[in-house]
Amino acid sequence: MHWGDTVKSKIETVGSLVLGIDPAPDHAPLSLCDRSDLFLERYVKALLDGAEGKVGFVKFQSAYFEAFGSGGMASLARCIAIARERRMAVILDAKRGDIGSTADAYARAYLVPGGSDLEVDCLTVNPFLGPETLKPFVDCARDYGKGLFILVKTSNPGSGWLQDQIVDGTSVSERVAEAVAVWADETIGDHGIGAVGAVVGATYPSQGQRLRTVMPRSVFLAPGLGFQGGDPRATSALATPTGPVLISASRGVAAVEDREMPLDAYRALIRSRLDGFRQTLSPAAIPASLSG
């Protein structure tokens, strides 16, 4: 199935929220942390239990699994499988990017069916090394129904240091966006949505408006809801029929101060936080079946 079709059908049935999964033991309930070797999978299962029926997309942050070394990467593979069993579309936020031959190996690891046990539906990639280094990812997205989110305007406070710089009359992020738009057109699916999308932080919705005009057929991944203060309403309003917006929150859904919280209460908290975030989105981003 084309990534754009997957996005469209998940949004229509469950909505555009993305559950960000950044497993950090220092803000998780203690009952999940008592055996460090089991922490990652227990944490992911607790979040997925709480998110049942509330989200159709999960975004795993690779770094938090890598931080546990080889065991963490093995857990990531198992957590990807668990999320897929629960019919979630899996985005891996690994921000990969390197010279073409190495990018080819990354693409095989994450995007080629059966290429490795880290295969996901969609991957974040970094454009800093230039267009030919993104080609292996774009080819895989087109050939195997996968999705890409290329970093265009990231959510962090310092993103403007490079991304807002003007070169030959165009900002660096717009320059990247122009390339994304071309790749989106080359990978278009039945619904007019390209497989190549963009990371556009929820913290910069007015730049998002401008970027939407440059990338009319790309899915936006908008991280930064919750802890980073992203604007849910203005960001979800960037969605168009051929340019859906997926909005993600990680700590804002999962982090707790009361670390003694029992697991059942934690699952209930996840559910109510996801409901709360959903209510802050533009009404157009909420499927009719869930808007009541």
Ligand SMILES: O=c1ccn([C@@H]2O[C@H](COP(=O)(O)O)[C@@H](O)[C@H]2O)c(=O)[nH]1
């Ligand atoms: O521009 C970007 C790109 C990626 N991220 C990632 O999203 C989550 C955000 O976590 P929160 O707890 O919801 O703030 C994290 O994994 C980042 O690496 C981003 O924040 N901004």
